Amino acid sequence: MKADILLGLQWGDEGKGKIVDVLAPRYEIITRFQGGPNAGHTIEFDNKKFILHTIPSGIFNPDTINIIGNGVIIDPYIFNREIENLRSHHIQIGDNLLISRKAHLILPTHRMLDAAYEHAKGNAKIGSTLKGIGPTYTDKTARLGVRIGNIDRQDFLQLYQELKQRHLTIIQSLGLDYHNFQIEGFTLEDYEEKWFSSMDSIKAIRKIDSEYFINQCLNNNKTVLAEGAQGTMLDIDFGSYPFVTSSNTITAGVCTGLGIAPSKVGEVFGIVKAYATRVGSGPFPTEQDNEEGKKLREYGHEFGSTTGRPRRCGWLDIVALKYAIMLNGVTKLFMTKADVLNTFPSIKAGVRYNYAGQQIEHIPFEASYEKLEPVYKEFKGWQSDISGIRNSAEIPARLADYISFIEKEVNVKFGIISVGPDRNQTIIL
Numbered sequence: 001m002k003a004d005i006l007l008g009l010q011w012g013d014e015g016k017g018k019i020v021d022v023l024a025p026r027y028e029i030i031t032r033f034q035g036g037p038n039a040g041h042t043i044e045f046d047n048k049k050f051i052l053h054t055i056p057s058g059i060f061n062p063d064t065i066n067i068i069g070n071g072v073i074i075d076p077y078i079f080n081r082e083i084e085n086l087r088s089h090h091i092q093i094g095d096n097l098l099i100s101r102k103a104h105l106i107l108p109t110h111r112m113l114d115a116a117y118e119h120a121k122g123n124a125k126i127g128s129t130l131k132g133i134g135p136t137y138t139d140k141t142a143r144l145g146v147r148i149g150n151i152d153r154q155d156f157l158q159l160y161q162e163l164k165q166r167h168l169t170i171i172q173s174l175g176l177d178y179h180n181f182q183i184e185g186f187t188l189e190d191y192e193e194k195w196f197s198s199m200d201s202i203k204a205i206r207k208i209d210s211e212y213f214i215n216q217c218l219n220n221n222k223t224v225l226a227e228g229a230q231g232t233m234l235d236i237d238f239g240s241y242p243f244v245t246s247s248n249t250i251t252a253g254v255c256t257g258l259g260i261a262p263s264k265v266g267e268v269f270g271i272v273k274a275y276a277t278r279v280g281s282g283p284f285p286t287e288q289d290n291e292e293g294k295k296l297r298e299y300g301h302e303f304g305s306t307t308g309r310p311r312r313c314g315w316l317d318i319v320a321l322k323y324a325i326m327l328n329g330v331t332k333l334f335m336t337k338a339d340v341l342n343t344f345p346s347i348k349a350g351v352r353y354n355y356a357g358q359q360i361e362h363i364p365f366e367a368s369y370e371k372l373e374p375v376y377k378e379f380k381g382w383q384s385d386i387s388g389i390r391n392s393a394e395i396p397a398r399l400a401d402y403i404s405f406i407e408k409e410v411n412v413k414f415g416i417i418s419v420g421p422d423r424n425q426t427i428i429l
Helices: 016-026 075-090 107-124 131-140 154-172 188-197 199-203 210-219 252-257 291-299 318-328 396-411
Strands: 003-008 029-032 043-045 047-051 065-068 097-100 204-209 224-227 266-273 276-278 312-314 333-334 348-357 358-360 373-380 414-419 425-428
Touching: 003 016, 003 043, 003 252, 003 318, 016 224, 016 266, 016 333, 016 414, 043 276, 047 075, 065 210, 075 188, 075 199, 097 210, 107 131, 107 154, 188 199, 204 210, 210 224, 210 252, 266 318, 276 348, 276 414, 291 312, 318 348, 318 396, 333 396, 348 396, 348 414, 396 414
Parallel strands: 003 224, 003 266, 029 065, 029 224, 065 097, 097 204, 266 333, 333 414
Antiparallel strands: 043 047, 276 312, 348 358, 348 373, 414 425
């Protein structure tokens, strides 16, 4: 058996959580392979809305085992709040949730460092979620990190204190007084208290050597779905650097984030919005900083599920989509938020860029710091409410034309069209 992968093909916020929730009954195991609480996967059903930051989106299916893989980083305080919220809605948390011993911990001072680095950058800030993601991954690669498997060691407090002091020294070297920093409205002392008191939630969850566990499951013909966070264009290597996240968000990240071989990768499902959004700084060629962008934001409720920040909105970028499909080896596309375009009389898609006096169909190295001017193809909108459609035969002709155009451009077929936030508002093609 091979592991299937589901990941975002844009700048994150593509609606991965909903699609994982829809697919969950098909899989025995769903596992996160990278990222941390900077992710915000939204799932809606039965008039309830949940936002998951660390826990895989298969948690709502009682028959699915959910694994937090070694490539994920965990803040115990945020993790504990997530568990408490789920349990308050009678969602089962027990043997169906496992954590890799090799996953790294986000310390309170990681979050302080994140804020200090952003402050020090001034106008050059990248738009961090301030969840401590970058500093935690930095310590991981510098071989300084504290891992889940360290929690039960007798020298855990010593490891914690040594890393904390290193962070405080760095903050002071930036000319900042860490005593005046607050994390989610708390002082460092308060946050530490909540952080350590939240550790009981992690201690109560079964820890595993996830690389052995997952490979054994595959050898036993268990069905596995790897759930990505953020999006391809935020990949640390292939995204719009330096305006990226700190992990590999692409298919290759599954191998290092779970410990499976490339030969164990099966289907690759790529999620793409019917338009495009981005949170934070960085290039966004098809951004519409105008009334159309405002309409997309308003109709799509485009505000970060983790930060609450308004998302930048624009048209679909075919060049970036082709790039993401190439990097990930996408075998099937899933479109989300098609219903957001219901009232638009015309819809656009960027098919090429004007750059350095010529039209190009690739993303040049300079794209991170030089503006690319998109060349658009325009489509007539369907101007009808599609949120109640469940059968592909009922899809409006103009939406079908839009879907067909994208499929021909990227040479990959769509398998799902999402027409609303609820798990039931889904068309299987």
